[in-house]
Amino acid sequence: MTLAELVCPAGTPAALKNAVDAGADAVYCGFRNATNARNFPGLNFSPDEMEASVAYAHSKNAKVLMTLNTYPPAGEEALWREAADMGVRFGVNAFIVADMGVARYIAETYPDARLHLSVQAAASSPEAIRYYCENFGVKRVVLPRILTIPEIRAIRAEIPCEIETFIFGNHGLMVEGRCSLTNYATGLSTNLDGVCSPPAQVDYRRQAGNCVSSCLAGHVIDRFRDGEMAGYPTICKGRYTAPHRPEGYYAFEEPVSLNLAHMLPQLIEAGVHAFKIEGRQRSKSYVRAVVSAFRQAIDDIAAGGAADLDHLVSLTEGRKQTQGAFATKKWR
Amino acid sequence: MAKKTDGVQLTLGPVAYHWSEAKKRDFYARIADEAPIGTVYLGEVICSKRAPFFERAMPAVIDRLKRGGKRVVLSTLAEVVLPRERKATAALCRQEDFEIEINNAAGLYARSGKPHRIGPFMNAYNEATIAWMGSQGATHVCLPPELPGASFGAAAAAASAAGLETEAQVFGRAPLAVSARCYHARAHERHKDNCQFVCENDPDGMPLTTLEGERFLRINGIQTQSETYLCLAGEVPDIIAMGIRHLRLLPQDVDMVAVARTFHALACGALEPMAALDRIGELCAGTRMSNGFFHRAAGERYIAPEARTRVLV
Incomplete structure (x- = not known):
């Protein structure tokens, strides 16, 4: 059985260190501005912190995937380009992008840079995914949390890139990258401001x-x-x-968290290359606990054993858990 | 000297709701005969299950609109996941008889290089994206409704440089989100697969009200819309001055011919913006208007002229 990569959230340098030390194969993180989709006060990285964190992760053989997954409004593209330029300089292992203009800029300026397609691009069919692979050289797609396992398996057979799926954490209900509910109520946009x-x-x-x-x-x-x-x-x-x-x-969903712990073997068998844990807004202790548990589970599965993940329930803050769309089409 | 309003035209976006075949026929007949609209977008954009209901009537409706002097463009689905949605999108994108407006990257993939329009669900927020789309055959782009007005000018200039026309929504509920899940079915304790088309009972969307009794959102199948009607009547002169020549009205369950006449008079300079706004308010009595997105404020808000920081023209 091929071992799937464990991709973990790093909202701060401390969380990054905890995730790496707890066994993350890769961490994802972004700059402290509108260029990434978790632009919250107290989170994210200054350029210096990013540079030092990339060095730390690399010293422990972990990859850094830089989130550049919001959409620049016309007139403001420079901020996204500068972020990409810095990411290349610091040696990040891949950029997670959503906007075609940003993808085009990186693909043309840095042909050796690796691109992952963010869930914010909302590519939910083999055709949409192939569009980004063929035009921008995307090497991995983060799938929207709306597909069943048989659907994931079918997509895998029809695309030329790797698949990453969310397995744990907050459960987004809307098609990501196509939601302006927050902007409607607050004046801050998920797509444009990362909020x-x-x-x-x-x-x-x-x-x-x-x-x-x-x-x-x-x-x-x-x-x-x-x-x-x-x-x-x-x-x-x-x-x-x-x-x-x-x-x-x-009206949309009960307050539940996504937990696919019990589906890991099926997901691996369906051809998923990387498991993503949501939660850049979480504390470093949360990150350490969740990453450790999933590291153990994936290693157990790889060794042919069964994974025990029931204790992860305590980390979901007493919330009910769901397998969401992954288990049955009736979720829709 | 050419007037700045030369070449400005109104467009009518696709009907987002599940109106019955009869209601759609009547609606488009009036649009064809009476509305000062240049281009009409047709087709099911929200739910692939609804599409068959109107397919039978489509040829006659297209014919009627063309006889009324309208240009007809066919719009593709915003959300493409299921095999039937993939097939429908590919088929529409491969046909050569009609201009098409694409709302999902699956459509861009199928269309590869041939002329097409970019719909409002495509996230064409900036210059580089618009230029890229132009290089792949796009001839026309509709800006996302949440794009701030301060970005309209730069977006339109980039479009123009790449040979694209630019369009912006000026009337109708703002599309806020789509999902794989049907919230109309959920409200009636059903699943999407056995929805029994309950969305047909809400021709202007199903209201969602907060627990404090405040009207907040509208549900339209898998789509969530604004409770308010986005209305940029007060901004139309600025929008035209920024180089946007196509002003999109979204069909609501109100007198759309009268709405179109009002915007037409406004775009021609025959009606003052504030008078147009008052008239739209009368035609849509009971529904709040909003223009917050344009002014980079909460989308639901209406920013009165005296409170505005003037956008760059």
């Missing part, structure tokens, strides 16, 4: 009847009873009413 549900516009309001409402830019996204853990207000995880649902319901 989803910005913390500066989040607040929790105590309401009558011992309730707490979680709000984004003044909109009530969900409501919790006293003692219940109040979730973070993300529009696609919110509770609303509709004409047929006056009681209020999770």
Whole structure:
């Protein structure tokens, strides 16, 4: 059985070090600006930090995949190009890109640079993936979290590049790279600014009847009873009413985390080359715990054994877990 | 000397909703006969399950629109995953009889090099992307609705340099997200595969209201839209001055002929922007207007003229 690469989140230099030390084959990270899709306060890397972190990762035989996966608005492309230039200078192992203009710039300027297609490019068919492979030399695609395992296997047979899939963490509901819900409510764009549900516009309001409402830019996204853990207000995880649902319901998805721990052997068999753990916004201790657990699991599977991952439940913050779209088409 | 409004035309985007065949026939008949619209985009962009319902009526509708002097462009699906969606996209992109507007990279792959338009779902946000698309056969680009107005001029200039025409949405609910999952079916406790086409009951989308009773979003099958109607009536003169010649109206369940007449008068300079905005407000009574995306504010907001920082022209 081919061993799949374990790709881990690094929101900070400390998280990067923890992920590498815990056995990550590769880490993904970006600069502290709009050029990457986790542009949150307190996260990401200055140029100096990036350079030092790449050196650290390489000293431990881990790769660094640089996230350059947002879309420059017209008039502002220079920031993305400068980020690519620095990434090449620091020796990152690949760029994770979504925008065709950014992909074109790197492919033309640095023909030896390796390109991965971000989930933000929303390439969900063999034809779309081949478009990016043939035109920009993309070597790996990060698949949207909307495909079943048989569908992944079928895509694998029809594309000339590697496949990376998310296996653990936050479960995006919308087609990534095609969602402007946050911009609609807050004025900050996921695609252009790298921001989803910005913390500066989040607040929790105590309401009558011992309730707490979680709000984004003044909109009530969900409501919790006293003692219940109040979730973070993300529009696609919110509770609303509709004409047929006056009681209020999770219109898009229950608040659940993705956990494909029990599907790892099937995913490997389907031809997945790399497993991605979500969570650049997570603490270094979370990253260390999750990466260690999955390192052990993948090594156990490679050795022909069964992986025990039940204890990962405690890391999902008491949330229900889902295998999402991967298990059955009925998810749709 | 040419007037700056020369060559400006209104376009009508595809109907996003699952309107019945009869409703669509009637709608397009009126558009053909009465609306001052230059180009009409036709086709199912949101849900491949809906497509067969209108296919039968398509030839007659196309014929009617052409007799009314409209240019007809066929639009492809925004989300392409299933075999039937891949086949439909490839077939549309390989035909030679009609101009097409592509909304997914699978379509770009099938079209490779032959002329086509770039739809609003294609994320053509910047100069390099537009130039690349032009080098691959694109002749026309519709900017993403969330692109700030400050970027319109640079995008239009890049398009023009690469030989493309530029289009921007000026009216209708903003498309905010698509998913693999059908939220209309989910609201009715069904799956996408057994949805029984409940979306047909919501010709202007299904409202989602916050737990505090605030109207927030609209569901249209796999698509999520704004509760507000994006309306750039107040910005149309600036948009034209930035070199954008095609102004897109999205079909809503209101008097679209009257909406088109209002925007036409505005684009010709026969109606002042604020008067046009008032008129649109009357035609869409009960729905809030928004222009936040253009002003790089929350998309749902309406930024009044006195509060605007003037965008560069």
